[in-house]
Amino acid sequence: MDQQVVIGVDYGTLSGRAVVVSAADGAELGGAVVEYPHGVLDRRLPSGVRLGPSWALQVPQDWREVLRRAVPAALAAAGVRPEQVIGIGTDFTACTVLPTTADGAPLCELDDLRDRPHAYPKLWKHHAAQPQADRINALAAERGEPWLPRYGGKISSEWQFAKALQVLEEDPEVFARADRWIEAADWIVWQLCGQETRNLCTAGYKGIHQGGYPSKEYLEALHPGFSGLLAKLDHPLSAMGERAGGLSAAGAALTGLPEGIAVAIGNVDAHVTAVAARAVEPGQMLAVMGTSTCHVMNSAVLAEIPGMCGVVENGIVPGLWGYEAGQSGVGDIFAWFLRCGLPPEYAAEARERGISGHELLTEKAARQQVGEHGLVALDWHNGNRSVLVDHDLSGVLVGCTLQTAPEDIYRALLEATAFGTRTIIDAFQTAGVEVTELIVAGGLLRSPFLMQLYADVIRRPLSVIDSEQGPALGAAIHAAVAAGAHPDVRTASAAMGKVRKNAYVPDPRRADAYDALYAIYTELHDHFGRDTDLLHRLRRIRDTGR
Template identity: 35%
Template sequence: MNNPYVIGVDFGTDSVRALIVDTQTGQAVGTHVHEYARWKQGLYCDPATSQFRQHPLDYLEGIEATIKGALSQAPAEVRGQVVGISIDTTGSTPGPVDETGLPLALRPDFAENPNGMFILWKDHTANAEAEEINNLAHHWDTDYTKYVGGIYSSEWFWAKMLRTIRVDEAVREKAFSWIEHCDWISAVLTGNTNPLTLKRSRCAAGHKALWHAEFDGLPSDEFLTKLDPLLAGQRDRLFHDTYTSDQAMGTLSPEWAEKLGLSTDVVVGVGAFDAHMGAIGAEIEPYAFVRIIGTSTCDILMAPNEEIGHRLIRGICGQVDGSVAPGMLGLEAGQSAFGDVYAWFARLITKPVRELLGDEAADKMAAKLIPHLTKQAEQLPVTPTDLIALDWINGRRTPDANHTLKSAIAGLNLGTDAPRVFKALVEATAFGSRSIVDRFIEEGVPIKKVIAIGGVAKKSAFVMQTLADVLNKPIQVAQADQACALGAAMCAAVAAGVHPTMEAAQQAMGSGFDAEYHPRPELVPVYEMLYQRYRKLGGFVESELAKNAELVSA
């Protein structure tokens, strides 16, 4: 009998990729990547105000192009053996929809309105709304933030929704409901986008929308109405139940089956966020700390409910039963910028070149810049008096979310050059990682191993070695180039009934690890001193920014 195949689809910040995987061997037989056309042009975004929006057409075009492209690479007989598709996306990336579940931006009257689009995870236009949510929750009879680390973030569902309906009357009038990207694109494939009946992701709802069984679902209508009367009645137009990613959302609709050349018997699994499915693809196990390292990081831990479920972990992005694997508590943390820190520095250097010498010269320089800086930074000594930088260039996600924070570099002098600044920035991202690890340990959650996936983990030995030195822990790098898509494929295999559990799917389809970094004993104590300086600088900057905010509000 021919082996069944599944397709994992991974929607990232800049592109979407599909991966076709043999459910019995884990062999990938086809893959394709599609860059978002509108996003690539910078449309609907304003980095200066932290506005980042994505048009749903980018998603629709992307899923069709990637699945078709991946199938075109696979042997012809594979097409008839595909039994499941599951999807992961960035998050929280919600958008407004009408009564049929159609995103407003797909209607002619909202086609160019950024407020009718999906609001990307790194959009921070709702900082004020997040603060209002926190202030009210902390003084309400039920603290609805207790399972998301005690701090609600402007990167999440309710803050973005509230901000949008406040500033855009047209969206407020036409938006029947709101939906996460991972829920909507999965529902599209099934043909049922009705916001009242489609299956919502436990992962997205629990980590970003304050859903919890203790609250009988979402926060009460009384709480939401007190937050802002504009939210009155919204709870009833959202959802009550949520579903884990081992479950089926439905089967492929006739429209999409014809479009993709697949059977209507293909099961579409319930979606989730990229980090959580990426952790599955990285073969997460209890108390393994999985770092998905790209433009930002998401950190995922998984622990038995009976051992950790009674604890409330301060300052993280949530603890949700079943957000990674059913029956296990999923814990999420992360940094708002990691690779973005290095990309910012590259733009800082190349922009004058682009302006003075043109795009061709700047593009050539940009392609060589980070490898060149890396080679030079690797040769620099590590001393207790080195430059210290903060990784908060896009605010701080965890521990203790605060997206109003800014980055800083201390110790500059006339001898400071680009490689030294780059080295400090790499160390800053490692120090930010260390602060997350420390928080978990302080809160009684042990970390027994560290696993890394993502572009930075695969491409930069310098970054990974620095991270191992700062954490003082070995780091295994997953072999899979597309661990998130592989994790989605594993989820599809369980949703389609090929494997009984996530663990069984991991054992059959996992690809292991291809690199391991060990801390260098001679540098561990030096980095400990630098880390303490990082913490001191961070405390100073945070306190000064707080003082400035008080002066502005006074």
């Protein structure tokens, strides 16, 4: 009998990837990656229309191209025939959200709306809705809205309601013409099975759904007509691992897979990775580290944690409270420094040795003792998601001298992101949600130096996912459940997930040295994040000239 397989498709910030996985044991048989032709639109639309500061949009056709090209390529790489596939699952960055017609057509694909920025999907790191988020938070606090504590006291500019309010206020025609306001995680499933579904995960964490959406009265108090968003969102919510439907004829033509196979309910990239990393029990915090970092964990305890991105019942696995926190910039910060701070002689050395700039700077930084560079940085180059929930904050570097070298700054930036993760863990611990283990997944696992640095900074052993495609594997695990190969996500995680326990153990001497730097980081964090509006004033000068 032919081996039964499932396919997981992971939609990231710059590319999508498909992985073919054994439905029995999670063995990864082959995969393929497709870069988005348009990448991230952060300066102008494809037509040339300019975008304002802090915008980040995407093009839906790029997402379809992943299905059209990556799925057949992954099957070919795996040596698997399409008829062996019993299910397909997907995950997406979030909150990545778009306005569509009633039948799911993105408004940006309509001829008369192609030049309207608000007709395009807003990527997770679209931060231009910060003023709307500020007003959502202020009014919710003033009215004592019961859902606000479930989000750490603040809604992010990255989430659905802030982005939707920006559309209403800046382009009311686009808002009116949107029959549906839908997460990309659900939209891509719509493309596969031909019917709209909504998943509990994105609705809970990104859509302020806590047994229901915010009231009409509250939304109207924010802006007249804003309660119209509720009709654009309204749809039954499905739990993780459920079957969205069968692959439609159009979905089969797009992917080359058999019509009728199971399509799993959509999911968020970080949350779906929890089952791939076997991080499904209380106390296991999963950090998915890439361009940004998302921290998710399950707990039997319901608590209010300052700055958390959300706590949702059954949000990750059934029967537990699922928590989320995160950092808006991690790998993006390292890439920024390489782009802007690598001297020509360093670039020449990297070329001569056949290594990347990251590898060269890591090698030089690794020769240092902790604190030798005399620097501390704040990891807010893309704002702060947790615990301050303020995307108008920006990066800070202190301690530079005329002797400061590029590797010094690079190491300080690596350390800053580790300090940011420790700040999040401390917030969970203080609130009574015990973190017993940190498990890491994502592209940054490729740096052993960075992983050891994190273990030393947070003073905990690090376990790591034993897969280079954690989200795609997690999506495939959900597909296996949707197809009936496993009875539930916990069972499927045990059979198909992969993890290396205690892969990195903290060094006590380095950990002690990092405690001193972390104390300085915390002092800077509270000063620039809470005690002064200096960074906000700089942002206003940048954006308005005054």
